[in-house]
Amino acid sequence: MRILVQKFGGTSVDSDEHRQMAATRVARAIQNGWSVVVVVSAIGRQGAPYATDTLVSTLKNVDPAVPPSSREMDLLMACGEIISTVVMAQTLRAMGFDTVALTGGQAGIATDYDFGNARILSIDPSYVVRMLEAGKLVLVAGFQGVTQHGAVTTLGRGGSDTTASALGAALKPYADEIGVEIYTDVDGVKTADPRLVSDARTLNCASYEEVAEMAHMGAKVVHPRAAEIANQYDLPLWVKSTFMEASGTLIAGRDTLPEEVRLRVTGVTHTGKIVYLRFDLPTGDEDDKAVIELAIYSMLQREKISLYLNSTSGGAFSFAIAREHLGRIRDLLDGLVVPIKMGGRRRPPFGRVYLLGLGLKQSGFEAQQKMLEDAASFVELHTVEAEVTENCTVVSVIASRFTGVPGVIALILDTLAKAKVPVFQTADSEFSISVLIPEGDAAKATLALHQVFGLKTAAVAA
Amino acid sequence: MTQSSGEMNSSDTGEMRRQAVHFEKERGVTEIRILRSVAHVAVNLEPTDIGSGRLKVLQSLAASSVPVFLVKLLPDGLSFAIRGESVDSCKTALEQTEVPFKLIPDLSVITTIAGAMRDLSGIMAAIYQTLNHAGIRVQQTGDAYNAVLCLVDGRLSDKAAQALRKKFSLDDSGEFEPVREAEVPGAGLKAL
Numbered sequence: 001m002r003i004l005v006q007k008f009g010g011t012s013v014d015s016d017e018h019r020q021m022a023a024t025r026v027a028r029a030i031q032n033g034w035s036v037v038v039v040v041s042a043i044g045r046q047g048a049p050y051a052t053d054t055l056v057s058t059l060k061n062v063d064p065a066v067p068p069s070s071r072e073m074d075l076l077m078a079c080g081e082i083i084s085t086v087v088m089a090q091t092l093r094a095m096g097f098d099t100v101a102l103t104g105g106q107a108g109i110a111t112d113y114d115f116g117n118a119r120i121l122s123i124d125p126s127y128v129v130r131m132l133e134a135g136k137l138v139l140v141a142g143f144q145g146v147t148q149h150g151a152v153t154t155l156g157r158g159g160s161d162t163t164a165s166a167l168g169a170a171l172k173p174y175a176d177e178i179g180v181e182i183y184t185d186v187d188g189v190k191t192a193d194p195r196l197v198s199d200a201r202t203l204n205c206a207s208y209e210e211v212a213e214m215a216h217m218g219a220k221v222v223h224p225r226a227a228e229i230a231n232q233y234d235l236p237l238w239v240k241s242t243f244m245e246a247s248g249t250l251i252a253g254r255d256t257l258p259e260e261v262r263l264r265v266t267g268v269t270h271t272g273k274i275v276y277l278r279f280d281l282p283t284g285d286e287d288d289k290a291v292i293e294l295a296i297y298s299m300l301q302r303e304k305i306s307l308y309l310n311s312t313s314g315g316a317f318s319f320a321i322a323r324e325h326l327g328r329i330r331d332l333l334d335g336l337v338v339p340i341k342m343g344g345r346r347r348p349p350f351g352r353v354y355l356l357g358l359g360l361k362q363s364g365f366e367a368q369q370k371m372l373e374d375a376a377s378f379v380e381l382h383t384v385e386a387e388v389t390e391n392c393t394v395v396s397v398i399a400s401r402f403t404g405v406p407g408v409i410a411l412i413l414d415t416l417a418k419a420k421v422p423v424f425q426t427a428d429s430e431f432s433i434s435v436l437i438p439e440g441d442a443a444k445a446t447l448a449l450h451q452v453f454g455l456k457t458a459a460v461a462a
Numbered sequence: 463m464t465q466s467s468g469e470m471n472s473s474d475t476g477e478m479r480r481q482a483v484h485f486e487k488e489r490g491v492t493e494i495r496i497l498r499s500v501a502h503v504a505v506n507l508e509p510t511d512i513g514s515g516r517l518k519v520l521q522s523l524a525a526s527s528v529p530v531f532l533v534k535l536l537p538d539g540l541s542f543a544i545r546g547e548s549v550d551s552c553k554t555a556l557e558q559t560e561v562p563f564k565l566i567p568d569l570s571v572i573t574t575i576a577g578a579m580r581d582l583s584g585i586m587a588a589i590y591q592t593l594n595h596a597g598i599r600v601q602q603t604g605d606a607y608n609a610v611l612c613l614v615d616g617r618l619s620d621k622a623a624q625a626l627r628k629k630f631s632l633d634d635s636g637e638f639e640p641v642r643e644a645e646v647p648g649a650g651l652k653a654l
Contacts (some may be wrong), residue, residue, distance in 0.1 A: 212607075213607065216607035216608075217607070224607070280537075286599065287599075290590075290594060290599060290600070293590060294587070294590045294591060294594055297584075297586050297587035297590050298587045298591065300584075300587065301584030301586075301587035301588070302584075304584070307586060308605050309605065310586065310603040310604070310605055310610075311534040311536075311602070311603065312600060312601075312602055312603055313504065313534060313536055313541055313602065314504075316536075316537075405529065406523065406524040406526075406527045406528055406529050406530070407520075407521070407524030409520055409530065409533050410517060410520035410521045410523075410524045413516065413517050413520060414517055414521070417513060417514070417517060422513075423535065424535070425534065425535050426533050426534065426535055427604060427605065427606075428531050428532065428533055428604070429604070429605075429606030429607075429609065430606065430609075431606070432606070
């Protein structure tokens with residue numbers, strides 16, 4: 001049996017016309033001898049009646065003061081995909097196909113209990129396999145699973161991509177040939193966001209690592225979890241357009257791709273609304289800095305706030321957070337007192353105290369400062385005012401094993417300097433080099449880097 | 463396509479359980495790697511011309527084919543890491559550029575690998591807590607979507623890796639196991 005998993009995103013199923021176009025893709029695959037499993041996202045995006053965001057708003061608006069339980073939120077959110085799946089099944093049934101529509105749980109997808117961001121623990125594909133063997137066209141609601149006790153869960157961002165990839169992995173042992181196709185409103189993985197770079201090119205092929213890195217760094221075509229699963233199970237993953245006749249992008253193992261693809265600059269991505277915080281200790285004491293860093297990171301850990309672009313040097317350290325967390329960070333850190341023990345002292349000062357400020361000078365901060373100043377004869381008081389840079393974004397050059405090549409970072413900084421884009425910080429990993437820049441310069445920076453690495457015409461190989 | 467009832471019966475259930483595929487990565491840390499023989503370089507620059515000064519330094523290193531990583535922009539210059547074998551070339555390049563610099567040799571990069579790091583919170587705190595308790599100072603940090611890098615004293619790299627392996631339950635025996643050596647950034651690649 002040749003099994004093809006085809007996933008259709010929200011914009012592919014948001015109207016009769018689009019559903020017909022999606023159905024045509026399914027029909028063509030069946031004509032070509034594939035046994036097809038269709039994974040469907042919720043209909044449309046924010047504002048559409050059954051879009052996930054609309055359902056969430058409905059629930060939250062019952063009483064904004066009382067947050068819904070995450071368990072029930074998941075139960076509701078999963079309905080968006082179920083409705084969409086049944087409607088798509090009916091569309092295909094009307095075209096003469098013998099369809100069966102399944103929820104994630106009915107398709108055998110078992111998850112943990114992390115409602116809203118559940119992780120797939122296992123997939124039992126045998127029911128799906130039996131349906132396929134019986135000649136049925138199987139449709140599975142994306143983005144969802146079920147716990148071992150039957151509670152419906154959702155898989156978080158990119159959940160339907162994850163469903164498609166995971167189903168592909170689970171069905172692989174039953175297939176003579178397996179493929180996964182992610183259908184969306186663009187014709188494949190682009191070298192840059194086409195809204196910022198009009199001549200961004202569609203990649204013919206890309207490695208799992210490149211796509212995972214691009215997705216993590218802001219490209220929105222495939223969710224990284226889907227790419228990671230495909231990588232783990234060596235699944236050929238295609239990204240194609242529902243609406244255009246184009247070959248799309250093949251995502252596969254690096255070793256199976258052409259030589260020139262294995263070492264190249266793949267694309268330029270941009271991500272997120274970022275805030276950058278820098279703390280510079282007036283004492284310059286590195287041991288004290290380590291204690292303060294730990295205090296802050298532990299606090300952010302408790303609040304489940306992720307931080308990145310970390311840097312530490314001498315008596316200073318810095319990191320970035322998503323802007324959505326800035327309010328909470330200010331609540332937590334403005335006025336935070338970090339005491340440092342000074343052991344064995346018989347005379348004051350008996351210790352050092354650092355008072356952190358985030359430029360707000362709120363009443364809490366002032367009260368803390370007053371109290372500590374009153375105690376200043378017993379302790380050394382140092383105020384650390386953080387430098388807060390708001391309205392930043394991260395632009396990344398995705399480059400397979402290219403990041404340590406002498407001159408790449410220099411070229412990036414030189415290009416941005418010529419484009420008059422200030423760079424606040426850099427970060428480099430095995431697959432990318434990122435720069436933190438003003439949000440308003442994202443388009444200019446992306447365009448300049450896209451141009452300098454020759455991405456318009458062909459991938460740059462070292 | 464043909465019709466089929468396709469309903470499950472109870473005897474199928476046991477077989478289905480046996481056929482279940484366990485595959486998505488568990489959350490959390492999966493591996494600790496060490497990259498040995500690394501040096502850290504901090505370059506001080508004139509505050510009046512910091513941008514072009516940084517560029518000049520990086521271009522000079524590129525011209526000498528010195529691969530750099532963990533590059534950080536500092537208010538008074540920049541810092542970066544290099545492999546041990548590039549130390550001499552790096553020193554020569556910086557001396558020619560006539561910038562004051564401080565080079566600390568014999569460091570190691572400890573890389574903590576975790577899938578979808580950005581979806582996780584607290585990895586950095588856990589790493590800092592662990593290294594702090596082990597008495598290991600972090601010279602510099604870096605992060606990627608799936609990794610946190612910590613530059614530490616090379617003499618303490620095995621201790622650091624062992625402490626992190628224990629912290630993240632990668633070594634049930636509690637005994638040290640040799641960890642995988644990290645890939646060398648830019649090794650064998652020509653300069654742009």
